[in-house]
Amino acid sequence: MPPSDRACTLLTVDLNAIATNYRRLRERLRSADLHVVVKADAYGLGMAQVAPFLAKLGCQHFFVATLDEGMALRALLPDVEIGVFDGFLPDEATTYGAHRLVPYLNDLHQVEQFAAQTAVPAAGLQIDTGMARLGLTADEVDRLASDTRPLRGAKLHAILSHLACADTPAHPKNAAQLACFRTQIRKLPAARLSLANSGGVFLGPEYHFDFARTGAAIYGLNPTPQDPNPMAQVLTLQGKILQVRDVDSPQTVGYGATYRIDGPSRIATVAVGYADGYLRTLGNRGSCFVGDRQVPVIGRVSMDLITIDVTGIPSQQILPGSFVELIGPHHSVDDLAAEAGTIGYEILTSLGQRSQRTYLGEA
Numbered sequence: 001m002p003p004s005d006r007a008c009t010l011l012t013v014d015l016n017a018i019a020t021n022y023r024r025l026r027e028r029l030r031s032a033d034l035h036v037v038v039k040a041d042a043y044g045l046g047m048a049q050v051a052p053f054l055a056k057l058g059c060q061h062f063f064v065a066t067l068d069e070g071m072a073l074r075a076l077l078p079d080v081e082i083g084v085f086d087g088f089l090p091d092e093a094t095t096y097g098a099h100r101l102v103p104y105l106n107d108l109h110q111v112e113q114f115a116a117q118t119a120v121p122a123a124g125l126q127i128d129t130g131m132a133r134l135g136l137t138a139d140e141v142d143r144l145a146s147d148t149r150p151l152r153g154a155k156l157h158a159i160l161s162h163l164a165c166a167d168t169p170a171h172p173k174n175a176a177q178l179a180c181f182r183t184q185i186r187k188l189p190a191a192r193l194s195l196a197n198s199g200g201v202f203l204g205p206e207y208h209f210d211f212a213r214t215g216a217a218i219y220g221l222n223p224t225p226q227d228p229n230p231m232a233q234v235l236t237l238q239g240k241i242l243q244v245r246d247v248d249s250p251q252t253v254g255y256g257a258t259y260r261i262d263g264p265s266r267i268a269t270v271a272v273g274y275a276d277g278y279l280r281t282l283g284n285r286g287s288c289f290v291g292d293r294q295v296p297v298i299g300r301v302s303m304d305l306i307t308i309d310v311t312g313i314p315s316q317q318i319l320p321g322s323f324v325e326l327i328g329p330h331h332s333v334d335d336l337a338a339e340a341g342t343i344g345y346e347i348l349t350s351l352g353q354r355s356q357r358t359y360l361g362e363a
Contacts, residue, residue: 007356008271010238010323013045015053016361017232021218022057024230028201032208035061035194037215039069039085044277044348045219045235049359051076054218063213067092070101083124083157085134093119102157106134108143108150115150122155125188129161129180129195130173138184145187158192159185160213166199167225174203198223202230221344222334229334235348237327237355239272239288244310244318253307254299259284265311268318272326273304277350279340282306286339289325290317 026034036059037043042050047069051062055077063083064070070084081102088096088103090113096103097119104124105111114123128135136144144150161181165171181195193209198217200207202224217223220234246266253259253267270288274280283300290313299307310318327333333344340347 008240008242009276009352009355010236010240010358011351011355012236012238012358012360013049014232014234014236014360015049017220017234018050018053018218019057019361020232021220021234022054022059024232025201025212025214025217029208029212030205032196032205033061033211034059035063035081035083035211035213036218037063037213038073039063039065039215040349043215043219043345044351046357046359047073048076053361055080061211063215067095067101071095071099074099074101085126087126087134088114088120088123090117093117096120104160105136107136108140111136111144111150114154115152122157124157125159125191127159127161127181127184127188129177129184131162131164133162135161138180141184141187148189151189156189156191158194158210159188160194163195163197163200163203163207166197166203166207167223169203169224169226174200174207178207216345219348220333221348222332225334229332233329233332235327235333236325236329237272237351238323239270239278239306239326241268241318241320241322241324242271242305243269243320244315245269252299254283255302256300259299265309266313266318267298267307268310268324270306270308270324271304272306273302275303276352276354277347278306278326279342279347279350281340281342282336285341286336287331289328289330292330294330295324 036054038047038051041047061081065085070082073082083102085104087106088110102122104126106126126135165173194211195209196207196212198214201212217231220231222229247261248264249261251261272278280301286297287294295308297306298309333347337344337347
């Protein structure tokens with residue numbers, strides 16, 4: 001049997017949908033540029049497939065989180081701009097320089113270490129406007145503004161900050177961070193500016209500055225959770241039915257006997273589990289689709305298996321070897337995340353490696 005017939009889970013990534021999302025975001029940004037974040041293996045969808053596809057669409061600016069990710073992306077794309085969020089350590093200078101990566105400096109110590117080396121000609125700055133995570137504090141910005149010698153002789157590539165509540169447009173934190181960013185950038189040398197992430201693109205043009213950095217929206221997650229998703233769905237995940245059986249009370253289902261059968265029922269066992277990224281919290285909470293009918297996950301999620309209640313589903317739709325929709329047109333990544341009590345980011349980045357992957361539109 002070919003691998004596609006042996007596979008128990010099928011993961012399909014629609015690159016054409018990624019192209020649609022890329023164009024929609026560019027149209028919304030108007031005069032600002034769009035830089036794409038491909039960290040964490042392009043949010044679990046495959047950097048080796050996604051990044052070259054985006055480059056063919058015209059994207060020439062990418063961000064990753066780590067130096068290793070930057071090196072891997074440079075091997076794929078020799079001519080694009082690659083920024084690295086995690087910053088800079090002095091013993092990494094030669095590697096940054098050899099791979100032409102742009103580190104984003106996150107505190108004054110990193111700025112000073114960068115100034116003491118010659119292998120990397122350009123760096124960016126990240127300033128903290130309210131996340132209390134990476135980035136120069138307000139005090140560090142003031143100190144750097146009063147003594148810019150560490151930046152002399154270096155090309156300041158860009159200055160960025162990160163929004164904490166962009167997916168909640170009415171949150172007062174957004175306006176506060178925008179005001180803080182404007183105050184801080186006036187103290188620093190001129191450079192390209194970036195504040196908007198995926199949600200920030202939809203807050204309005206005052207948040208766009210010179211470029212936005214988008215990841216989630218490119219991959220189909222809803223950047224405006226209070227409204228219908230403006231992005232095209234990118235991912236389909238299907239699981240194979242292995243077995244169907246009739247059950248009745250007082251039987252229980254799965255580890256821990258957490259689900260008790262209360263009458264004549266039919267359950268199907270599906271070959272997907274937490275080893276495939278189907279989170280354990282979906283036990284007795286998740287759902288999937290058989291055709292256009294939604295059915296519940298019953299019992300705990302195992303490493304390799306889930307059980308679903310298919311009572312009332314026609315037998316021809318649940319034959320062993322047929323597939324159910326775990327993520328897809330009826331059940332988005334965000335829908336599954338809500339059932340799991342998490343966010344779509346975790347669903348995407350948890351996707352396992354056992355699935356048979358297909359990329360649509362790759363050519």
